[in-house]
Amino acid sequence: MAFESLSDRFQNIFSGLRKKGKLSEADVKAAMREVKMALLEADVNFKVVKQFVNSVKERAVGVEVMESLTPGQQVIKIVNEEMIKLMGDDNQDLTFSKEPPTIYMMVGLQGAGKTTSSAKIAGLLKKKGKNPLLVAGDIYRPAAVKQLQVVGEQLDVPVFEMGTNNKPVDIAKAAIEYGKKNNNDVIIIDTAGRLHIDEKMMGELVEIKEQVKPFQILLVVDSMTGQDAVNVAESFNNQLEIDGVILTKLDGDTRGGAALSVKAVTGKPIKFACVGEKLTDVEVFHSDRMASRILGMGDVLTLIEKASENIDEAKAKEMERKLRKAEFTFDDFLDQMQQLKSMGSINDLLGMIPGMGKQMKNVQIDDKEIAKMEAMILSMTNEERANPDLINPSRKKRIATGSGNDIGAVNRFIKQFHQSKQMMKQMGGMMKGKKGRNGMMNLPF
Amino acid sequence: MKEKSQINGELQTNEELQTNNELHMNKNEDKKKGFFSKLVIGLSKTRDNLIGGVENVLNSFITIDEEFYEELEEALIMADLGVNTVLKVIEDLRVKVKEQKLTSTEEVRELLKNELKSLMLVNEDAYDFVDQKTVLLVIGVNGVGKTTTIGKLSNQYKLAGKTVMLAAADTFRAAAIDQLKVWANRSGVPLIAQSENSDPGAVVYDAIQSAKAKNTDILICDTAGRLHNKKNLMDELHKIYRIIEREYPAAHKEVLLVLDSTTGQNAVQQAKLFKETADITGVVLTKLDGTAKGGIAIAIQSELKLPVKYIGVGEGIDDLRPFDSNDFIDALFNIT
Numbered sequence: 001m002a003f004e005s006l007s008d009r010f011q012n013i014f015s016g017l018r019k020k021g022k023l024s025e026a027d028v029k030a031a032m033r034e035v036k037m038a039l040l041e042a043d044v045n046f047k048v049v050k051q052f053v054n055s056v057k058e059r060a061v062g063v064e065v066m067e068s069l070t071p072g073q074q075v076i077k078i079v080n081e082e083m084i085k086l087m088g089d090d091n092q093d094l095t096f097s098k099e100p101p102t103i104y105m106m107v108g109l110q111g112a113g114k115t116t117s118s119a120k121i122a123g124l125l126k127k128k129g130k131n132p133l134l135v136a137g138d139i140y141r142p143a144a145v146k147q148l149q150v151v152g153e154q155l156d157v158p159v160f161e162m163g164t165n166n167k168p169v170d171i172a173k174a175a176i177e178y179g180k181k182n183n184n185d186v187i188i189i190d191t192a193g194r195l196h197i198d199e200k201m202m203g204e205l206v207e208i209k210e211q212v213k214p215f216q217i218l219l220v221v222d223s224m225t226g227q228d229a230v231n232v233a234e235s236f237n238n239q240l241e242i243d244g245v246i247l248t249k250l251d252g253d254t255r256g257g258a259a260l261s262v263k264a265v266t267g268k269p270i271k272f273a274c275v276g277e278k279l280t281d282v283e284v285f286h287s288d289r290m291a292s293r294i295l296g297m298g299d300v301l302t303l304i305e306k307a308s309e310n311i312d313e314a315k316a317k318e319m320e321r322k323l324r325k326a327e328f329t330f331d332d333f334l335d336q337m338q339q340l341k342s343m344g345s346i347n348d349l350l351g352m353i354p355g356m357g358k359q360m361k362n363v364q365i366d367d368k369e370i371a372k373m374e375a376m377i378l379s380m381t382n383e384e385r386a387n388p389d390l391i392n393p394s395r396k397k398r399i400a401t402g403s404g405n406d407i408g409a410v411n412r413f414i415k416q417f418h419q420s421k422q423m424m425k426q427m428g429g430m431m432k433g434k435k436g437r438n439g440m441m442n443l444p445f
Numbered sequence: 446m447k448e449k450s451q452i453n454g455e456l457q458t459n460e461e462l463q464t465n466n467e468l469h470m471n472k473n474e475d476k477k478k479g480f481f482s483k484l485v486i487g488l489s490k491t492r493d494n495l496i497g498g499v500e501n502v503l504n505s506f507i508t509i510d511e512e513f514y515e516e517l518e519e520a521l522i523m524a525d526l527g528v529n530t531v532l533k534v535i536e537d538l539r540v541k542v543k544e545q546k547l548t549s550t551e552e553v554r555e556l557l558k559n560e561l562k563s564l565m566l567v568n569e570d571a572y573d574f575v576d577q578k579t580v581l582l583v584i585g586v587n588g589v590g591k592t593t594t595i596g597k598l599s600n601q602y603k604l605a606g607k608t609v610m611l612a613a614a615d616t617f618r619a620a621a622i623d624q625l626k627v628w629a630n631r632s633g634v635p636l637i638a639q640s641e642n643s644d645p646g647a648v649v650y651d652a653i654q655s656a657k658a659k660n661t662d663i664l665i666c667d668t669a670g671r672l673h674n675k676k677n678l679m680d681e682l683h684k685i686y687r688i689i690e691r692e693y694p695a696a697h698k699e700v701l702l703v704l705d706s707t708t709g710q711n712a713v714q715q716a717k718l719f720k721e722t723a724d725i726t727g728v729v730l731t732k733l734d735g736t737a738k739g740g741i742a743i744a745i746q747s748e749l750k751l752p753v754k755y756i757g758v759g760e761g762i763d764d765l766r767p768f769d770s771n772d773f774i775d776a777l778f779n780i781t
Contacts, residue, residue, distance in 0.1 A: 037528060040522055040528050041527070041528050041710055042710070043709030043710050043711070045523075046519060046522050046523045109707065109732070109735070110588070110590065110732065111587070111588025111589055111590060111705060111732075112588060113587070113588055141624070142596075142623070142624045142626075142627030142628060143620040143621075143623035143624035143626070143627060144620070144624075146619070146620035146623045146624075147618070147619045147620035147621075147623075147624075148619075149620075150619035150620055150641075151619050154619075195732075195734065195735045196735070196736070197735060197736060222588065222705070222707070222708075224586070224705075224708045224709060224711040224712070225707050225708065225709060226525040226707060226708055226709025226710065226712075226737070226738075226741065227522070227523050227524070227525045227709065227737075227738065228525070228707045228735065228736055228737040228738065229707075229709075231736045231737075232707070232735075232736075249586070249587060249588075249672065251672060251674075251675075252586065252672040252673070252674055252711065253672075253673070253674040253711070253714060254709070254710075254711035254714075255710075255711075257709070258709070277587075277617075
């Protein structure tokens with residue numbers, strides 16, 4: 001698994017660099033080599049990687065190493081901060097023109113997810129109390145108009161279409177008129193997917209832009225895109241002057257380096273991330289989550305963050321000791337679940353945790369399941385949480401009733417708890433075997 | 446040496462390279478007709494990018510030194526071959542250069558070409574399924590071009606004199622059935638479909654019974670795009686595969702994984718996980734008419750031994766072509 005080799009390599013940086021003081025050029029160079037590889041494996045464009053690595057190198061040399069970090073960790077911390085900064089640290093929400101209707105135009109390659117994204121944005125707007133209109137401007141792909149109509153119906157958002165025999169620019173113009181008459185304050189124009197080097201098709205977009213003067217043009221980019229992302233983004237931006245980016249299919253397991261590439265070459269904000277097949281699966285883009293995903297170091301970053309915030313190391317050591325001795329309680333379990341939940345989808349997180357890859361490969365955890373588990377723990381008494389062995393059949397029955405589950409679910413959960421306790425014990429041992437590093441590195445979360 | 450290559454890299458913009466290549470191609474166009482030159486033209490963009498870089502490196506270095514290998518490495522990474530594959534290719538190259546005591550970059554170019562060719566070899570029997578009773582299952586993540594690929598394939602098989610049937614087993618995406626219907630009408634082949642959100646397994650079951658009854662040569666099953674890390678959706682796909690195995694054991698099972706050539710390293714992961722679900726027999730590499738390098742196909746072939754069987758080089762109905770590793774690599778490098 002790609003993740004394993006990667007996190008192993010990062011672990012090596014940490015064990016290799018132990019001394020304190022200022023970051024030397026050698027420290028930075030060693031760490032940056034690994035960072036470079038990580039970024040390349042995450043599909044960040046080679047030129048972007050080079051540029052990024054160089055600028056971070058300059059910033060990092062001579063920086064004081066924090067007491068709680070190793071030099072390697074200090075470099076990663078700087079890398080992470082710079083990456084977040086580069087991808088835009090302010091949350092980008094949708095804005096509206098002073099004079100309605102606000103016109104959005106969606107553009108991108110074939111199969112990037114424009115139609116679905118258009119619908120998702122319309123859904124968001126509707127929730128905000130807007131009255132959006134979707135416009136079917138893809139007259140080329142068979143049944144594209146129908147697709148927009150179907151999703152429009154699911155959202156109860158009107159769809160303007162003129163079949164496939166009119167020019168997209170005429171459809172767009174007619175749609176604006178229609179929207180004005182029908183009090184649609186936001187108009188979203190879906191367009192056909194096209195290659196950025198197809199002059200004729202790109203010309204069509206330019207014409208629409210000139211004729212309807214959209215308030216914003218959003219480029220839809222598949223998060224799985226490889227090195228070519230820069231060419232696509234640059235080309236669309238040069239010809240259309242885009243205003244923002246929507247990143248799709250982030251519910252996959254791609255590391256999503258395209259996000260960094262696109263941002264680096266266009267300078268335009270990434271506004272939304274699409275994270276699932278349901279029409280509500282769209283969220284505001286978080287550059288910090290994306291940075292850790294691209295770097296592929298899940299817990300390492302969290303640990304660095306925590307360590308640099310000077311969180312009580314004694315507490316962390318205590319947790320680590322508990323894990324290794326398998327004294328892990330339901331309270332700890334609840335604690336960790338809640339921490340995890342605040343960081344995003346459990347499945348994504350699990351995948352990102354170095355070393356977890358193999359064990360968790362076939363485990364699918366539903367976020368709903370987590371909610372269930374939480375309910376079960378909350379239905380336990382304090383004694384039961386602290387001492388899981390206390391739980392007998394009659395207590396189980398009470399827990400089941402209290403949490404609204406059947407007794408089978410409670411049984412399964414308790415069994416799972418013991419299994420994961422066992423697993424953590426093993427992991428604690430495993431990581432200890434690799435030795436080195438400060439104590440906190442042994443925490444699985 | 447470094448100076449020279451950098452200057453070269455900066456001065457020769459993509460545009461210039463393109464014109465150069467176009468000139469070459471115009472000359473060749475008259476001489477070479479048919480499939481080969483068509484492939485070259487279709488791949489010209491790919492060529493500019495993949496070998497634009499590699500050629501650049503090969504041309505700007507005279508001696509084989511560390512610097513040369515590094516630049517070559519970079520050029521290949523830019524082509525989406527992936528770090529692992531590139532390291533492997535370069536390592537092999539180093540060993541062979543030493544063994545054969547090669548001294549010029551020109552010789553290395555031939556060697557590299559042969560290395561990549563040997564990686565991308567397709568078995569001679571790769572297309573035998575076309576002449577058998579076959580159930581062809583088309584799978585892949587969302588938006589790679591599964592339905593379009595099916596449209597083009599059905600047309601080609603029909604023109605080759607085969608009886609073809611389509612099964613609309615993408616019952617999930619809005620209007621996917623309608624999209625396939627349009628393609629079925631274009632190629633004049635029957636389509637088996639149920640309503641949206643019906644069980645895709647049932648659609649495939651129906652289609653198999655119908656294909657058997659009508660003695661259809663090739664039954665092509667469309668499936669919904671799914672991300673490979675969604676266990677429930679992959680289970681659903683596995684179920685479809687099992688239905689085909691169980692209901693039509695006599696048929697050849699051809700499973701084509703469709704990959705978007707703009708996809709980066711994640712394509713390897715896609716191929717790995719889809720392979721666990723259904724026994725993939727080949728890869729279709731789509732959208733090669735863009736500027737994407739499609740180098741990921743080399744990584745997939747090298748790591749998973751999955752041969753590319755078709756490539757998509759345009760929107761036209763016959764812009765989906767059988768893949769040939771020799772032609773592919775030759776076209777990528779140069780023709781003369």
